[in-house]
Amino acid sequence: MSTTQYLALLGLWVAGIVSPGPDILVILRNAFLSSRGKAMLTALGVMIGNIIWITLSLTGVTVVINQNEVLKLTIQIAGALFLAWLGYGSIRSALAAKANARRSPETARASAPGGAVPGSDEAAPSPATVEAAEQIPEPAYSARGSGVLGTKNLTGFRAVVQGIITNLSNAKAIVFFIALFASVVPANALWWESMLVAVLLFVVGLAWFCAVAWFGSVPALAARFQAHSVGVELVAGVVFLAVSVLLLGEAALSW
Known part of the structure; x- marks a missing residue:
């Protein structure tokens, strides 16, 4: 691969990861309502999910999934239901805290x-x-929900798991990575070139998401959001549900 191809790949990658979505939302939620360390671990989880997608793309698995409509729809529906569950949990925690x-x-x-x-x-x-x-x-009173998906007593392991599952639940990543690699990475790329691509994308992605986690956990900013934890959880829940509805709508239209 040429230097131009690597630069083009990084440019498309950066454009994709900076777009607001469930990954950034779950990192910011944990940054606002938990701690900087937990937010950083959530960012690591998001990138572990991304490296799974990258590996599947480089090995051609995502192409196979994209060509199998039933499998693709199954993954999309499962991801949408997970995001709906995440949104429902956030809204329920916020309403319970408000009632208390x-x-x-x-x-x-x-x-x-x-x-x-x-x-x-x-x-x-x-x-x-x-x-x-x-x-x-x-x-x-706090709107921070408990359980694997909540922020109450959030452990490092749970933070990583939240990042991984949230990232993998977005089935639209299949289309994104297929388009990303098909347009830039040649089919005859050497194994070490593929490895270099994976490392570059992981490092750049981790740097971006950790920057988001750091910014969201700035003490003055985090304190303000913690004082309005009910609103934070409500907004997060509504956004997760909205994304879930859009994914389910796309799945229904493509059926």
Whole structure:
């Protein structure tokens, strides 16, 4: 392969990975609601998924999948259902956190001895009552869902898994990688040239997604989004569901 071909490949690759999609969304969600380290590991997971697609493309497997309509539709539907599950989990967590926050004043009043509320028409509470009420901890509500796909108590392993599954769930990657390699990488490329292509794409992709993770986890920015975690999860859930609906729509039209 010539230098021009490598540069053309990298240009098309960069144009593809910088486009907003589920990969960037899941990295930013974990950056906003978890930590920089977990977001970086999510980015690594995304690139592990991409290197799987790259390997399948270089070995011709994606071409076989693209030519088999049933297999292609199966992968697309499975990916769409996963994204729908991810979106549903985000929305459910956000709505649960919102409901808990709405109930917090009632919970605080019920927890205070005698249920008296300062400033009401009832008798003023005794100093002991006020002191007891002040000792009741303020509930910390969060929209961060638990489980493999959530951000609550997110472990490094789960962060990597989230990145891998989110990337592999996008069946449109099949078409992207076929077009990418068919237009630039020659069919008679040597084995070491194919290896170099895979390494270059992995390094550039990892650098980009790690940059996204770093930016999303800047303390001042992350603190603002954590303060509005319900909104973050709601937006993420709606976007995941929208992508899922589009994928299912494409699958139905191509049937």
